[in-house]
Amino acid sequence: MSCPGVRTILVGDSGVGKTSLLVQFDQGKFIPGSFSATVGIGFTVMLLGDSGVGKTCFLLQFKDGAFLSGTFIATVGIDFRNKVVVVDGVKVKLQIWDTAGQERFRSVTHAYYRDAQALLLLYDITSKMSFDNIRAWLTEIHEYAQKDVVIMLLGNKILHDAGYWMPSRVPEPPWLLDALRASTAVTCLQILGQGREGMTLKPRPGYRDDSEGQEGILVIATDGVVLLLQEYGVPFMETSAKTGMNVELAFLAIAKELKQRAGQPLDEPHFQIHEYIESQKKKSSCCAFS
Numbered sequence: 001m002s003c004p005g006v007r008t009i010l011v012g013d014s015g016v017g018k019t020s021l022l023v024q025f026d027q028g029k030f031i032p033g034s035f036s037a038t039v040g041i042g043f044t045v046m047l048l049g050d051s052g053v054g055k056t057c058f059l060l061q062f063k064d065g066a067f068l069s070g071t072f073i074a075t076v077g078i079d080f081r082n083k084v085v086v087v088d089g090v091k092v093k094l095q096i097w098d099t100a101g102q103e104r105f106r107s108v109t110h111a112y113y114r115d116a117q118a119l120l121l122l123y124d125i126t127s128k129m130s131f132d133n134i135r136a137w138l139t140e141i142h143e144y145a146q147k148d149v150v151i152m153l154l155g156n157k158i159l160h161d162a163g164y165w166m167p168s169r170v171p172e173p174p175w176l177l178d179a180l181r182a183s184t185a186v187t188c189l190q191i192l193g194q195g196r197e198g199m200t201l202k203p204r205p206g207y208r209d210d211s212e213g214q215e216g217i218l219v220i221a222t223d224g225v226v227l228l229l230q231e232y233g234v235p236f237m238e239t240s241a242k243t244g245m246n247v248e249l250a251f252l253a254i255a256k257e258l259k260q261r262a263g264q265p266l267d268e269p270h271f272q273i274h275e276y277i278e279s280q281k282k283k284s285s286c287c288a289f290s
């Protein structure tokens with residue numbers, strides 16, 4: 001959550017101490033005897049979206065496996081974290097930039113768009129406003145980012161993770177309640193659409209005041225997203241920075257796509273990010289309703 005400033009690049013032979021110097025500066029400590037050569041393949045991923053959609057939490061969940069609950073401290077300017085992931089047996093270093101969602105930092109973050117190879121664009125599924133602003137974000141991306149930048153749309157704060165939602169009546173059969181709680185907004189609507197008219201999910205009273213009613217919130221999770229995806233063709237997932245759902249999958253899919261692009265011989269078939277995330281999502285949610 002630091003202010004952007006001068007960019008400094010550490011260069012020098014392997015083993016001279018570049019990483020240790022950086023760790024000493026960042027964390028104020030020296031880690032003895034832990035030399036591991038910094039991986040040669042690396043990509044820059046940028047997190048974008050309105051203030052409060054959960055970008056910082058999303059990054060910290062991925063980096064440290066922890067959720068930052070409680071007081072919300074808006075990011076100032078831009079902050080970054082590194083994480084190495086293994087893709088098909090190869091170490092890939094992701095440098096992830098967490099940007100401030102607040103309007104007043106927009107000119108600062110624009111300066112970084114061009115250096116990003118992938119963009120994770122987040123909205124908060126409980127905030128219609130944050131979804132409505134996605135088109136404006138996509139317009140900015142087309143203006144400032146590289147033409148071939150990888151984009152993924154993420155609907156963060158899935159329904160059940162904070163207990164914001166409750167059914168308007170006890171569902172029948174009773175196991176459906178657990179199924180609904182374990183669902184994304186999209187699957188909730190699919191379940192509710194299957195002959196269970198008259199039952200809706202409601203946010204807890206007083207939860208938010210920037211959305212015009214609960215129907216609107218759920219609709220953005222289906223019609224709005226489908227239309228947007230048809231128009232822009234970007235891959236989409238619902239995620240939870242709180243429970244960790246799909247957080248790692250989002251970064252892994254991006255890393256896989258970038259790695260394939262970087263080293264792919266022309267005659268090899270192109271990696272299909274849409275198909276990859278659909279197959280992985282199915283794997284992780286296959287038992288939710290059994």
Ligand SMILES: Nc1nc2c(ncn2[C@@H]2O[C@H](COP(=O)(O)OP(=O)(O)OP(=O)(O)O)[C@@H](O)[C@H]2O)c(=O)[nH]1
Pocket residue numbers: 049050051052053054055056057058068069070071072073074075076099100101102156157158161162239240241242243
């Ligand atoms: N329930 C729930 N709350 C979340 C989730 N992700 C973030 N939050 C909460 O949402 C609030 C905002 O999260 P941040 O990660 O700071 O939001 P941000 O997008 O980084 O905001 P800016 O830094 O202003 O751009 C915090 O109070 C978090 O605890 C999530 O997946 N589920």
